[in-house]
Amino acid sequence: MHSKPSGPFRSFCLTNLVLGATLMAAHMPSFAQAPHALDSAEQQKVDSLVKQMTLQQKLDYIGGTGFGVRGVPALGIPPLNMSDGPYGTRSNSGFPSTTYAAGINMAASWDPALAARIGAGIGRDARARGVHFMLGPGVNIYRSPHNGRNFEYFGEDPFLAGKIAVGYVTGMQEQGVSATVKHYLGNNSEFLRHDSDSEIDERTLREIYLPAFEAAVKEGHVSSVMDSYNLINGQHATQNGYFNTEIMRKEWGFKGIMMSDWDATYDAVGAAIGGLDIEEPTGKFMNNTNLGPAIKAGKVSEATIDEKVRHILETAASYGWLTRDQLDSSISFVDAKNNAVALDAAREGAVLLKNEGNLLPLDKSTVKTILIVGPDGYPGVPVGGGSAGVVPFHQVSALEGISDFVGPSTTVLYDSGVPTLSHLSSATEFTTEAKGGKPGLTLEAFNNLDLSGTPTSKTVTRHAVLAGLTIKEAIADIDAVMEMLFNSPPSQISHRLTGFYNAATSTKYILALEDSGEGSGNRVYVDDKLVIDNWKIVRAFQPHVTLELAAGPHKVVVEEWQKTPIGGHVALAIVPEDKIVNPEAVKLAAKADVVLVTAGFEPESESEGGDRTFALPYGQTELIREMAAANPKVVVAITSGGNVDSTKWIDRVPAVLETWYAGQEGGRALAEILFGDVNPSGHLPATFERNEKDNPTFATYYPEGDSKRVDYKEGIFVGYRGYEKNKVKPLFPFGYGLSYTTFKFSNLTVKQDDAGGDVHGTASFDVTNTGARKGAEVAQLYVTENHPKVARPEHELKGFERVELAPGETRHVTIPLDARSFSYYDVAAKKWAIGSNQFTISVGDSVESLPLKEGLSLKVGSN
Numbered sequence: 001m002h003s004k005p006s007g008p009f010r011s012f013c014l015t016n017l018v019l020g021a022t023l024m025a026a027h028m029p030s031f032a033q034a035p036h037a038l039d040s041a042e043q044q045k046v047d048s049l050v051k052q053m054t055l056q057q058k059l060d061y062i063g064g065t066g067f068g069v070r071g072v073p074a075l076g077i078p079p080l081n082m083s084d085g086p087y088g089t090r091s092n093s094g095f096p097s098t099t100y101a102a103g104i105n106m107a108a109s110w111d112p113a114l115a116a117r118i119g120a121g122i123g124r125d126a127r128a129r130g131v132h133f134m135l136g137p138g139v140n141i142y143r144s145p146h147n148g149r150n151f152e153y154f155g156e157d158p159f160l161a162g163k164i165a166v167g168y169v170t171g172m173q174e175q176g177v178s179a180t181v182k183h184y185l186g187n188n189s190e191f192l193r194h195d196s197d198s199e200i201d202e203r204t205l206r207e208i209y210l211p212a213f214e215a216a217v218k219e220g221h222v223s224s225v226m227d228s229y230n231l232i233n234g235q236h237a238t239q240n241g242y243f244n245t246e247i248m249r250k251e252w253g254f255k256g257i258m259m260s261d262w263d264a265t266y267d268a269v270g271a272a273i274g275g276l277d278i279e280e281p282t283g284k285f286m287n288n289t290n291l292g293p294a295i296k297a298g299k300v301s302e303a304t305i306d307e308k309v310r311h312i313l314e315t316a317a318s319y320g321w322l323t324r325d326q327l328d329s330s331i332s333f334v335d336a337k338n339n340a341v342a343l344d345a346a347r348e349g350a351v352l353l354k355n356e357g358n359l360l361p362l363d364k365s366t367v368k369t370i371l372i373v374g375p376d377g378y379p380g381v382p383v384g385g386g387s388a389g390v391v392p393f394h395q396v397s398a399l400e401g402i403s404d405f406v407g408p409s410t411t412v413l414y415d416s417g418v419p420t421l422s423h424l425s426s427a428t429e430f431t432t433e434a435k436g437g438k439p440g441l442t443l444e445a446f447n448n449l450d451l452s453g454t455p456t457s458k459t460v461t462r463h464a465v466l467a468g469l470t471i472k473e474a475i476a477d478i479d480a481v482m483e484m485l486f487n488s489p490p491s492q493i494s495h496r497l498t499g500f501y502n503a504a505t506s507t508k509y510i511l512a513l514e515d516s517g518e519g520s521g522n523r524v525y526v527d528d529k530l531v532i533d534n535w536k537i538v539r540a541f542q543p544h545v546t547l548e549l550a551a552g553p554h555k556v557v558v559e560e561w562q563k564t565p566i567g568g569h570v571a572l573a574i575v576p577e578d579k580i581v582n583p584e585a586v587k588l589a590a591k592a593d594v595v596l597v598t599a600g601f602e603p604e605s606e607s608e609g610g611d612r613t614f615a616l617p618y619g620q621t622e623l624i625r626e627m628a629a630a631n632p633k634v635v636v637a638i639t640s641g642g643n644v645d646s647t648k649w650i651d652r653v654p655a656v657l658e659t660w661y662a663g664q665e666g667g668r669a670l671a672e673i674l675f676g677d678v679n680p681s682g683h684l685p686a687t688f689e690r691n692e693k694d695n696p697t698f699a700t701y702y703p704e705g706d707s708k709r710v711d712y713k714e715g716i717f718v719g720y721r722g723y724e725k726n727k728v729k730p731l732f733p734f735g736y737g738l739s740y741t742t743f744k745f746s747n748l749t750v751k752q753d754d755a756g757g758d759v760h761g762t763a764s765f766d767v768t769n770t771g772a773r774k775g776a777e778v779a780q781l782y783v784t785e786n787h788p789k790v791a792r793p794e795h796e797l798k799g800f801e802r803v804e805l806a807p808g809e810t811r812h813v814t815i816p817l818d819a820r821s822f823s824y825y826d827v828a829a830k831k832w833a834i835g836s837n838q839f840t841i842s843v844g845d846s847v848e849s850l851p852l853k854e855g856l857s858l859k860v861g862s863n
Contacts, residue, residue, distance in 0.1 A: 033176040035223055035318040045322070046313045049075055052308050059291055061285015062072040062257075062308050068132075069312060072485050080316060080324070082180075082280075086136020086152060087118075087663065088390030089125040089382055098338040098664065099382045099392035103138060103164075104641050105349030105660035107154040107685035108737075110778040111802045114166030114341075114348055119168040121338040123175025128335065130327035133178045133224055134321070135387070137168045139212035140187050140228075141719055142642060142686045144701045146611045148541070150188035151384040151641025151661050155685025155736065156719030158208055159797045162215030171221035176319055176326070181216040183228035183261060184244055185209060187318060189535040189701065192609050192708055193518070196262070200712045206825035207831075214252055222254040227276065229264040235274075238265045242495075244275025258313050259679070262387075272300045277308040313439070334393055346669035348663040348776075351682035352738040356654035358517050359633060361676025361740055362726070364406055367593045371413040372399050373585050373627060374598035374620070376639045378414060381600070383661045384641055385541075385607025392664035398598050398637065401667025415585035415590060418619035418628075421514050421542065421604075424573030425465050430499030432460060432554040441499030441556075449561040451494045464497050464558050464572035492562035501556050501574050503549040508577040512544040512618035515571075518609030519564030524572060525557040535559075537702060538610030544618035546577060573618075580619040581626045589630035597624050597653075597820050600639030614692045615645045628652040637670060643688040646731070658684075676740060681776035683737035683846065685722050690731040696722025720847045721793035735846035737779050741771030741807070743845065745779070748852040750817075750841045753860060758821040759834065763841050765852055766812055769805035776804040777845060781815050783822060786838040786855075790824060795847050817841075822858065834858065 003141065038046070052075055053061070060070060061077075071079035084090040088099040100106075101606050109115075119137075126134050138152040139161050154161035160363050169179040186198030186209055200209060216222040225248065229238040237243065238260045248254045259278040265271050268290035271279065279286040294300045316322050339346035352360070362370075372378075380397035383389055396404075402411045419427075431437035440462045444455040503509065511531065519536050524532040532543050560570050591596045599620045606612045615621065616638075628634050635655040637643060639662075650656065657680070662669060672678040689695050696714040703710050712718075717725045720734035744766055767779050781799035785792045799815035819834065826833040839856040844850035 015667050033320045034071070034174045035178070035315075035848050038314060038317055040384075042317045043314075046317055049077060050309050053309065054441060055295070055302060055305070056288055058305050058309050058849045058851045059286070059288045060283070061312065062278055062286055062305070064278055064280035066281045070197055071276060077313070078321065080132040080136060080312075081130055083126060083129070083131040083135040083385045084388075084801040085122060085134045085404070086138055087122075087388060089122055089129055089131060090387070090390045094389045097394040098122075098335065099390040099395070100661040101345035101349050101666070102151045102344050102383055102388065102661035103643070104142070104151050104154050104155060104685060105662060105682075106168070106345060106681040107160060107662060108162050109345070109802070110160065110683055110800055111348055112163045114345060115164045115167030116171030117341045118345055119171030119173075119179065119343045120175055121335070123172040123177040124335050125209060125332050125338060125685055126177040127175055127326065127328040128333050130325070130329040132321055133180055133181045133314075134172060135182065135226065137165055137179065138182050139165045139216065140183055141209055141212070141718065145642040145644070145686075145689075145698045146539070147188060147606045147616055147642075148384075148606055148611045149386070149641070150686075151606060153386050154212065156687065157685065157797050158211035160685055160800070161212035162219070163800075165212050166220040169216055169222045173221070173223065178223035178256070178315065178319065179216075179220070180224040180226050180259070181213055181222045181708070182226035184213055184225050184248075185228060185237060186232045186439050187228035189611060189710065190518075190537060190608055191702070193229045193609070195230075195648065195708045196703065197234060197709045198712065199233055201715060202827045203391055203714060203825045204715045210247070210720055217248070217254045223318070224407045225254065225258050226255065227258065227260050227803045230262055236264075236266050236270070238276050239267055239270030239274030241274045248275070248801045255311075257311050266383075269299050273576040277311045295707060305392055335471060343665040345671060346659075346665045347678050348674065349438075349660055349682045350661065350669065350673055350680050351658040351684055351736075352680040353688075353732055353736075354650070354654070354656040354675075355738055359654045360575055360635065360674060362594060362674050364675050365408065367406070367410055369411045369413065369592045370402065370406070371415070371585075371588045371592035371595045372402060372418040372588065372598060373415055373595060374623060375418060375420070375617070376600050376602065377416070377596075377598035380667055381602050381661065381715065382638050382663045382666060383603070384601065385603030387611060388608070389603060395664045396667035398596065398667045398670050398798060401669070401671040402596070404668070405671035410556070415582055415588055417582055417585045417597070418580055419582070419624045421512055421571055421573055421618070424575055425571040426463055428463060428501070428572070428574045430464065430501055430556065431553070432499060434500045434555070437500065441497045444496045444498075445497075446494045447492060449492055449494055449563060451496055451559060461497070464499070464556070464570075466495060466497075466560065466570040487798050491563050494559070495570075497558040499556055502553050502775065503551050505576070506549070506551045508546050509549045510544055510575050510580055510618050511545050511802050512542065513558075513571070514542050514569070514604060515560065516569040517541050517607065520560060520562040522558065522560035522570055525555075527554050536706075538614045538798070539550070539702070540605075541607060541610050542605040542617055542781060543613060544615075562695055577622060581623050585623070586626050586630050589627050592631060594633045594635065595627050595631045597627050597634060597636045598639070599624060599636055601641070602639075602645070606641055612641075612676035614643075621648050623643075624649040625652060630685070635674065642686055643731075645692060647691065650731070657683075670750055676773075679740045679773055679775040681737065681739065681778070683735050683778040683780075684732055685734075685769065687730045687734045688721055688732040689723075690729075694723070694728045694730065696726060716791075716793065720795070724794040724847070733777070733846045733848040736848070737845070738775070739771075739775045739777065741769055741773040742777040743775075743777040743805070744770045745843055745845075745852050748841070748843055748854045750854045750856045752856065754859070759817075759822065759858060761817045762814050763799065763817060763843065763854070764812065764814045765843050766810050767803050767805065767806055768810040772807050774806050776802055778802050779813050780844060780846065782842045782847060782850060783817075784842065785822070785835060786840060786842040787836055789835045792835075795842065795850075797847075
């Protein structure tokens with residue numbers, strides 16, 4: 001969550017967005033300038049500016065302006081502007097921008113070159129808007145499908161995440177815009193994100209959670225890093241000197257800016273000496289009032305403050321920001337090149353999970369009627385919720401994309417299939433008493449967070465709905481939301497709704513709840529039994545349960561608390577399970593040649609600030625089952641940031657596509673894939689478990705009892721490493737993805753180069769398209785230590801390449817290997833180490849499909 005702009009950036013937004021054309025005409029173009037090492041003159045200028053600044057100016061400089069760094073006009077230091085991303089240049093006044101496929105989609109492409117194109121496109125849009133820092137990419141590891149922010153990140157494997165991050169960062173920074181890699185560190189869930197303590201052992205940190213950040217710094221030369229909200233091993237990220245200084249700067253050589261996430265600073269002196277350079281959105285802690293006395297008392301040195309100022313000024317100088325205008329009027333505000341990149345991103349990331357009987361691709365000449373059904377069919381769902389929510393200039397829904405593609409020769413039918421939660425909650429009737437009561441529920445309000453004492457008010461409300469901003473409304477008016485969030489006093493209120501629901505018949509009923517997430521909590525009781533519990537941990541924005549209810553009245557209690565001025569949105573709906581699906585949709589399905597079910601999540605159900613359900617949102621499982629019963633030709637396309645529970649329907653449908661959040665061109669890309677103009681080439685960047693309990697983190701993902709400690713007990717065995725260790729076969733393995741053609745791997749050779757003394761070598765092999773269609777394969781290389789002295793994963797991804805091939809074409813692929821390809825982190829020695837010299841190199845198209853294997857004996861002492 002990030003703050004609204006103020007000061008110079010606020011002025012920029014109004015000028016640029018309301019009078020953009022006039023302003024562009026008044027500026028000469030300032031061409032892209034990638035960051036460079038400072039020459040002596042530039043360094044002298046920075047040093048001179050630091051010396052000229054007063055202590056008050058320095059302390060003001062390291063406190064944010066809402067969305068940027070303040071200028072110092074007296075010294076000619078310009079303000080620096082920031083924008084949320086990470087999949088488009090999000091204007092905080094709601095003005096549109098090109099919206100790309102989300103991070104998990106980008107990782108599913110296994111294409112660092114595509115990531116570089118996306119980074120460059122966002123960089124161009126940033127230059128067209130005068131933005132210096134883009135707040136992305138996010139590289140936190142996918143640990144569990146529950147994490148509400150998985151869609152922003154690059155999957156479960158640190159090597160893959162690092163390579164995609166390097167591509168993105170490099171492409172963006174070559175446009176003269178700083179990337180900001182985030183959220184450093186251990187931010188692998190969204191519940192209790194300000195308070196949870198990620199307890200991670202050193203080896204696990206080094207092998208799983210640090211490498212993507214390390215790659216962004218060492219290979220991508222990223223200019224900015226954002227600290228996370230959470231604690232790591234007992235200390236908040238923004239004051240954790242071990243990670244911010246010892247590892248980031250001293251070990252990795254990071255020269256850029258360390259900034260806080262918005263409102264993620266908790267202690268002035270701790271942050272000042274813990275390596276934080278900029279506190280955003282304002283200097284709430286790192287200001288003169290707090291740090292002035294601390295400097296006088298010797299708790300913080302002025303040299304420490306000087307270092308922070310120098311980090312900012314040196315970064316600015318490295319891009320030329322101190323001497324040139326960041327606004328580049330030679331770039332169109334709507335960049336046509338970016339639309340093409342957005343379309344390619346949606347195409348490459350889609351993963352074909354199932355294609356029984358080769359139902360796909362569809363034949364346009366024979367499909368005369370197609371039904372598009374499901375809540376994500378229209379409008380399009382380009383991204384999940386939160387600060388990643390970009391507003392596109394246009395978005396192509398599945399309905400529009402397919403209609404445009406098939407043209408008038410095919411009839412395209414549409415039905416949402418299940419009603420919105422807003423509609424359902426407005427249609428759910430209650431009475432104040434089991435018999436003889438008034439229509440509605442009794443609403444009690446309290447001026448505290450725990451419903452204690454005498455209510456301040458007691459009224460009757462018709463439905464189980466409390467007014468407040470939904471996530472979608474918050475994204476649409478983000479400027480006003482940030483004003484309330486960061487500049488309004490916190491709330492301290494709670495509510496209780498009590499009523500009776502009269503079940504017409506004895507059957508199963510779906511109870512679905514929606515709330516506004518972070519800064520609030522809620523729970524639902526039915527007949528005095530707790531059935532939904534988000535009171536302390538926001539386990540899901542839209543939780544739902546199915547209950548067997550006898551005919552007659554049932555007591556329903558909804559309780560909620562909120563301590564943010566934008567919270568308080570609650571809506572509860574109850575509906576018989578057998579009535580959740582629109583019967584008209586079933587009739588349409590029976591008439592259609594093919595049914596496309598557009599299932600999945602939306603910003604209201606998958607977002608930062610809270611987690612999400614493993615199950616699909618309410619009613620969607622029933623929808624898929626009823627569509628499959630009405631028509632044998634069903635394709636399910638899923639919008640999500642990760643795996644969903646498919647156990648109740650996966651065996652009933654012949655084709656399944658994971659499309660993630662595909663950005664503004666998602667519907668167009670989906671149509672091209674369904675009808676074969678584009679051959680799907682995405683491969684899973686995260687393991688898809690068959691059952692929720694199969695996940696290696698299932699037992700430890702949430703803290704125990706009232707604890708806020710999240711113990712990463714699985715250690716290095718997260719994702720596919722854990723499934724293999726635990727001998728659990730997933731539904732779809734890491735790296736998996738189907739195609740409309742076939743491929744063959746052959747001729748693996750592995751060589752170690754003797755030169756130099758360090759371990760380095762190559763693995764070479766051939767990939768052949770043995771089918772009849774052009775397609776792209778993702779060749780994956782895994783390393784296994786044959787007889788490890790310490791616990792090692794069965795396989796570890798250490799190389800990959802996306803290879804496009806015509807039918808019958810063969811490509812020779814060479815993948816480099818170095819010492820890290822074979823190493824584990826030796827905690828006692830505090831270094832990377834190669835345990836033994838016998839390894840197996842495996843190559844294939846997923847961690848479970850590795851047809852090529854070759855042994856390698858590393859030469860003793862070569863490391």
